[in-house]
Amino acid sequence: MGGDVFVPSALIASAGNNANEYLAKHVAELGYLRPTIVASGGEARRRMGDIDFEVVIINTPLPDEFGHELSTYAVEKSNAGVILLAKAGTADQISDKLQQHGVLVLAKPFTGVQFRQAVQMAAACCRRLDYLRQENDKLRDKIAQIRLVDRAKCYLIEHKGMSEAEAHRMIEKTAMDTRRDRAEVAAEILEEE
Known part of the structure; x- marks a missing residue:
């Protein structure tokens, strides 16, 4: 921007x-x-x-x-x-x-005034729709990240014998220690498959 x-x-x-x-x-x-x-x-x-x-x-x-x-x-x-x-x-x-x-x-x-008001309303609708679509995209990204983390937890539970709490803690701690987000850590874990 x-x-x-x-x-x-x-x-x-x-x-x-x-x-x-x-x-x-x-x-x-x-x-x-x-x-x-x-x-x-x-x-x-x-x-x-x-x-x-x-x-x-x-x-x-x-x-x-x-x-x-x-x-x-x-x-x-x-x-x-x-x-x-x-x-x-x-x-x-x-x-x-x-x-x-x-x-x-x-x-x-x-009238010119009526037309300009209609254009302003249409533009406002467009901007509102853009905002809602951006928010929707953010939510989809968040859901995708949650699913990725959940898949990584399942992998750790099934293949590494961890409990769900241990798998969660391991992903959280690795993310904090390496200053990455949980989805990056989860993707890395799943690459080990």
């Missing part, structure tokens, strides 16, 4: 030049200085494979699809906060279903 500056990134899938300028202007006000703008759902999918976007904005309809399929794809395949822009009648019809998937639906026409 030393020296790296986080630059938030936004993807705008929209086929209209006027809309693109409007959307890009408003996301730039929020710190998304060079949003990636694409004109189709297919191109948006390709770009999502290359870049981790913080926010994905889909201005419906797109020339190759309406856009709701792209919004659920973006939710499933990325950590991005996803906003779907649709005409008021359509937005009302699809918002319940899409919101269940985690897509924010904003009815057109909307």
